[in-house]
Amino acid sequence: xxxxxxxxxxxxxxxxxxxxxxxxxxxxxxxxxxxxxxxxxxxxxxxxxxxxxxxxxxxxxxxxxxxxxxxxxxxxxxxxxxxxxxxxxxxxxxxxxxxxxxxxxxxxxxxxxxxxxxxxxxxxxxxxxxxxxxxxxxxxxxxxxxxxxxxxxxxxxxxxxxxxxxxxxxxxxxxxxxxxxxxxxxxxxxxxxxxxxxxxxxxxx
Numbered sequence: 001x002x003x004x005x006x007x008x009x010x011x012x013x014x015x016x017x018x019x020x021x022x023x024x025x026x027x028x029x030x031x032x033x034x035x036x037x038x039x040x041x042x043x044x045x046x047x048x049x050x051x052x053x054x055x056x057x058x059x060x061x062x063x064x065x066x067x068x069x070x071x072x073x074x075x076x077x078x079x080x081x082x083x084x085x086x087x088x089x090x091x092x093x094x095x096x097x098x099x100x101x102x103x104x105x106x107x108x109x110x111x112x113x114x115x116x117x118x119x120x121x122x123x124x125x126x127x128x129x130x131x132x133x134x135x136x137x138x139x140x141x142x143x144x145x146x147x148x149x150x151x152x153x154x155x156x157x158x159x160x161x162x163x164x165x166x167x168x169x170x171x172x173x174x175x176x177x178x179x180x181x182x183x184x185x186x187x188x189x190x191x192x193x194x195x196x197x198x199x200x201x202x203x204x205x
Contacts, residue, residue, distance in 0.1 A: 016137040021046040024106035033063020034139030035111025117182030146183040159200040
């Protein structure tokens, strides 16, 4: 699968590119689902594949659509590989790796926007600027959405509008994105005309 095509509508909408090898003391690679394919392609493009793998630490979790390509990552032969069952269980391992990381670490994120956003947020919390973090979107386009009214976050939103899993409001999914929250914003769609809610349409798969 090639990079997932996404349209950019407003400035806060994340932009993704193709992962490219860079010289580094540690190559910290975080991926989920079909992001494993981007990782395999990244390693294949390395000028010195063996050297990059010897300095690589790969963290992986299956995608929200159930895609699990763990075997392909294990087969690469990276110095360290770790598989978590979910994103929430992957993030503490990422925090530990970040705590031990030094100057010269390169950061690569691949897969869904939910995984990329949360990993980017945690990496940036250590002082790394977002421009230093490479990101490639592959696989599912489901969104992580924050309700601007109750502040609750709903994972893996596929339809627009959708019902907030916390307060029950009907929300329109905006393209406005918060790096701090690693989430898109959802706004009440029937605030002025209660009950007048358009039929939900699958926009994110």
